[in-house]
Amino acid sequence: MRKLVYSIASTLDGFIAGPDGADPTGPDGFWPITPDYIQHMVATYPETLPAGAREALGVTAEGTHFDTVLEGRKSYEIGLAAGVPDAYPHLRHLVFSATLTEVPAxxxxxxxxxxxxxxxxxxxxxxxxxxxxxxxxxxxxLYSEIDRLIIKLSPLTIGNGIPLFSRDAAFDPRGWRLTDHTALENGAFFLTYDR
Known part of the structure; x- marks a missing residue:
């Protein structure tokens, strides 16, 4: 059976974006994207790179981990605001929203x-x-449905922002087993945990 994998970049203090929810890797972002980080993403998770990055880096690899991507409305709208109606045309792309009635892609x-x-x-x-x-x-x-976490842990703190899980998530303590880890020269870690 397929697994649901929450693969997300996080600060040391557990935030995935700043308080405004803007793309932390965008032009005005605070996220450090270093050459070793990019190399690891290209080599290990090429399918998770958005189409623009894949094109700029010459990435054509299909990838071995995922064929489907799930995104919430707010995340999707960040791409829309940047003029990108489908950041992942190489994957089956689902957007979850109770308020959107259509998407341009x-x-x-x-x-x-x-x-x-x-x-x-x-x-x-x-x-x-x-x-x-x-x-x-x-x-x-989707907290109860997540089978694997891949935390791209940055050596960065921001003090406040959007947490890994919304404050609306149910209180449901879960144990996770570290199944893989990679340390990068820039101090970032890729940590894989299975439920």
Whole structure:
């Protein structure tokens, strides 16, 4: 059965974005994107790079981990504001929203219903694992369905911002087992935990 994998960049103090929710890797972002970070992403998770980055880096690799990406409305709208209606055309791309009625990219699937029910349906399908790109609201709604965490831990603190899971997530303590880790020269860690 396919796994739901929440692969997300986090600060040491547990935030995935600043208080305004803007893209921390964008032009005015605070996230350090170093050459060793990019090299690791290209070599290990090429399918998680957005189309623009794949093109700029000459990445054509299909990837071995994911064939589906899930995104919440707020995360999706960051791309829309940047003029990118489908950042992941190389993956099956689902956007979860109770308020959007349409999306400008025909290949992007809009899901208005229960995220957990949809993920359980996706897990039963054949294919590679399912990547939850964000944001915190969707991650909170899918907390009980997440099978693996890949935390791209940056040697950075920001004090306040959008947490890994929204404050609406249920209080449900879970144990995780470290199954892989990679340390980069810049001080970042890629930490993989399985439930």
């Amino acid at each position: 025909p290949a992007v699937e809009l899901v208005a219903g229960d995220p957990a029910a949809k993920v359980r349906e996706l897990k039963r399908e054949d294919g590679k694992d399912i990547w939850l790109v964000g944001g915190a609201q969707l991650a909170g709604a």
